[in-house]
Amino acid sequence: MSGATVTYTTAVRNNGPNNVVGATYEFNFPANLTNVTVTPALTSGIAVVTGGTTTATQYSATLSMNNAAVVTFTITGTISSFPTGGTLSVSSAVMRPQDVTDPDATNPDAAVPTDPQSECDALPSGVGCNNIKTDATTVSQTPTTSVAGPAQTLCAATSTTLAANTPAVGTGAWSQVSGPGTAVISNISSPTSTVTGLVTGTYVFRWTISNGSCTPSTSDVSITVQAALGANTITAPATTTFCGSGDPA
Structure with missing residues (x-):
């Protein structure tokens, strides 16, 4: 290089x-x-x-x-x-x-x-x-600098789409670094691969761009899945008094 x-x-x-x-x-x-x-x-x-x-x-x-x-x-x-x-x-x-x-x-x-x-x-x-x-x-060229994409926060989702950069030099590959379970990366070579099988918790995925014998370039992205609010019931007070300004008394 x-x-x-x-x-x-x-x-x-x-x-x-x-x-x-x-x-x-x-x-x-x-x-x-x-x-x-x-x-x-x-x-x-x-x-x-x-x-x-x-x-x-x-x-x-x-x-x-x-x-x-x-x-x-x-x-x-x-x-x-x-x-x-x-x-x-x-x-x-x-x-x-x-x-x-x-x-x-x-x-x-x-x-x-x-x-x-x-x-x-x-x-x-x-x-x-x-x-x-x-x-x-x-001689191999230095691979394109990896950009795994922005962090995502999802509500009760089981899948999402990743958003890494497309390498001009080298080839990219996704891998899962951590998470509450093993997710399924539909196409590890695609910068915009779909990920399924998500559950509540935080995942970290790594986008690695490699080319020949050169040192690979890596970056990580976190995907956080939050639980849904569920069937909880919020009950307001029976009587609420407001002042003239509109603020609660």
Whole structure:
């Protein structure tokens, strides 16, 4: 969801057999991943990372690595806005320096390698290679704030209609929190569901709006059912005297 922090970890290994000087590492990300920080760390062997720079959509650095050395990059960023289609797509890539031939990723037509994808897709390696890794993270929008509707006071009623808000993002569901008995919610997904089976007392119903892995939004509404007056008889005095002002004497 927007405002959430996401962390990626990628490991780069020189499979040898030779040492390499001046390979390029790239981490590509969309513009709605902001405040991106990248921390390289030597995991094993001998390696040096230099020239790390970050733009609005890419981090790049130069790697010099001995055979079998491993460098791990930890990338952290903030999702500043909901990505198109709900998917946050990133990629990591390693590209050979000009004077090195990578048996898994070398474009013989490029005297100076500039594009990791074309290096990977060139013959004889064919389409794809281990030098590029991608990740697609599903991002859920924050659900609409729940509004369960106004409290209700009913007289001797056995049913009523709830009045919650319709979510623009997410789906809603009713549940009973408390009450003198178990009421029947005719459609738990409808913000204006009918509730039946009410008896005298106070009920509390909860409207929960959920969306994906985001924290749900909840709010409660109370429904109070009062007993009817019944067949009681009120008897007035036989004689009532009023003063001239109209007030009782």
